[in-house]
Amino acid sequence: MGDGMYAGESALEAHGLGMRYRRGWVLKDCSFRLPAGRICGLVGPNGAGKTTLLSIMAHVLEPTEGRLSVFGAAPGSVDSGRTSFLAQDKPLFRRFTVAEILRLGQELNPGWDQRAAEDIVRAGNVPFDAKVGSLSGGQRTRVALALALGKHPDLLLLDEPMSDLDPVARQELMGALLAEAAEHGTTVLMSTHVLAELENVCDYLVVLSGGGVRLAGDVDELLSVHTMVTGTKDGEGLPVSLAHHPLVESRISGRQFTALIRPDSPATGPWETDSPSMEELLLAYLRSPDAPSLITPTAQVQDQAYNTRTVAA
Amino acid sequence: MVVVIVEFRINRRSGVPAFQQIVQQTKQALRLGVLVPGDRLPTAKDVAEVSAVNPNTTLKAYRELEREGLVEPRPGQGTFVRRTLARPSASTDSPLYGQLVAWVSRAAEAGLEQEDVVALVASAMEKQYTAGTETAVTTTRSTGG
Structure with a gap:
């Protein structure tokens, strides 16, 4: 793992992506960029379009409009590198044994790492001769992750990967995943509802809501441009002197107020300021659908500034 | 290896x-x-x-x-x-450390809780290192964890 991790190469670039199902638009005008080598959390409420977005990236779905490039090429093409997609329902052939599933991985993927895959299965004491259909949800997740990592993908897409794992398995598999990323410079994009799971794991974030990108960028950068303000309430609502700072969310309880702001100048005043935690930042954006979106420069695609919004059907 | x-x-x-x-x-x-x-x-x-x-x-x-x-x-x-931060007088086999261990055990005998001891040490340190150098702050944090 060298300096390449910080270089400008894009793993993913979404330009005005949109997806319409019969019930309407699920994704609309999604533009963002994920630099290579990052471990990115994809966060959003139910129905925000996370699974749809991951499926487009995995070349399982074709977008209705816009375009996506994976390492500069079309998804699924030879130049887009190797992509592993761990879907939420972990689709595996139920009548195959674990050993047969890994054999399949070996047959289908040049450069397959049988030992890495076996190590992940073995760490969970999953019997190699067990039929996939007889495994518990957590064991199936483990086998699916072994299959995904045995391929040594350049891009690893995970949809709610840890939801059916116990805490010990969760920590161990997250460790295996991050070690893989450390060794091979893998770019990881994973969706989750468990915000605490992202702390210390992700260095990049994309927040989706209502089918659009609300927040995207480097975690440190996102945290550093926000300030959490706590103070004593003076009259109704927030102090007037805070009003000129862009506001993400404010809450008033009794005599106290708290506000998450994106100050353009230092927010000094008769209150306390602190930097938000990742969880506080995410919750504030998820609770406030009307807060202005923020896509930091490293997360912007080149033509983003000129992107015109197309009319929704 | x-x-x-x-x-x-x-x-x-x-x-x-x-x-x-x-x-x-x-x-x-x-x-x-x-x-x-x-x-x-x-x-x-x-x-x-x-x-x-x-x-x-x-x-x-x-x-x-x-x-x-x-x-x-x-x-x-x-x-x-590349280099160490250890000072002979700050190691766990130094006389200073021995005195501190003895003092902590006297504090416990006198019925002080862990929080009381931490508060006393922090207060004494604040008095000594009033200049408030960054190192003093880091030391308290890391030993406290």
Whole structure:
């Protein structure tokens, strides 16, 4: 793992992506960029379009409009590198044994790492001769992750990967995943509802809501441009002197107020300021659908500034 | 091959960013002489595997330690300790430490709780190091954790 991790190469670039199902638009005008080598959390409420977005990236779905490039090429093409997609329902052939599933991985993927895959299965004491259909949800997740990592993908897409794992398995598999990323410079994009799971794991974030990108960028950068303000309430609502700072969310309880702001100048005043935690930042954006979106420069695609919004059907 | 000498304990609920915890724990190990010049720090992969911490976080902590001249990266080999922070009078077999252990045990005999002891020590330190150097603050934090 060298300096390449910080270089400008894009793993993913979404330009005005949109997806319409019969019930309407699920994704609309999604533009963002994920630099290579990052471990990115994809966060959003139910129905925000996370699974749809991951499926487009995995070349399982074709977008209705816009375009996506994976390492500069079309998804699924030879130049887009190797992509592993761990879907939420972990689709595996139920009548195959674990050993047969890994054999399949070996047959289908040049450069397959049988030992890495076996190590992940073995760490969970999953019997190699067990039929996939007889495994518990957590064991199936483990086998699916072994299959995904045995391929040594350049891009690893995970949809709610840890939801059916116990805490010990969760920590161990997250460790295996991050070690893989450390060794091979893998770019990881994973969706989750468990915000605490992202702390210390992700260095990049994309927040989706209502089918659009609300927040995207480097975690440190996102945290550093926000300030959490706590103070004593003076009259109704927030102090007037805070009003000129862009506001993400404010809450008033009794005599106290708290506000998450994106100050353009230092927010000094008769209150306390602190930097938000990742969880506080995410919750504030998820609770406030009307807060202005923020896509930091490293997360912007080149033509983003000129992107015109197309009319929704 | 190379023995891993330290293992970082990352507390996800402490509110202290993981990269700062790695910096603090490395310095603590350097201060106590657990790490000495020439030792190799765990690789970002080791830390990821054991503590499920983003490898970029570990590298960021190592760059911080490098800026302070404490460690150096050797291409293809890892990150190595360059100098120690241990002082003979600050080691756990120094007379000062012995006196402190004796004092803590007297405090316990006198019925003081752990929090009382921490408060007393912090207060005495504040009095002594009124200039409030950054080092004094870091020391209290890392020994407290």
